[in-house]
Amino acid sequence: MTDRKPISTAPTDGSKVSVMWKNSDGVVSESIAQYRDGGWWVYTDSDTQKKVEPTSWRPASSDDED
Structure with missing residues (x-):
C-alpha cells in the first residue's frame, strides 16, 4: 500500500485519488475523490x-475504482 501524503500535495486536475476524511460525527472514512468546483x-x-x-x-489503484 502506498504511503499517505498531505492533501496539499494532491493533484487538482480532476484525477481520481483515494482520500481520508472525517464526517460530522468524527468517523474517519477513505473514499475515491476528485477535486473540482x-x-x-x-x-x-x-x-x-x-x-x-x-x-x-x-x-487510487485500479481496484479502488471498480
Whole structure:
C-alpha cells in the first residue's frame, strides 16, 4: 500500500485519488475523490456526491475504482 501524503500535495486536475476524511460525527472514512468546483468530492452512494475536507491522499489503484 502506498504511503499517505498531505492533501496539499494532491493533484487538482480532476484525477481520481483515494482520500481520508472525517464526517460530522468524527468517523474517519477513505473514499475515491476528485477535486473540482473548488473542492474535494466523494460519492456517498451510487447517486449522491458530497463535498469533503480530506486530510491526506494516496493514488487510487485500479481496484479502488471498480
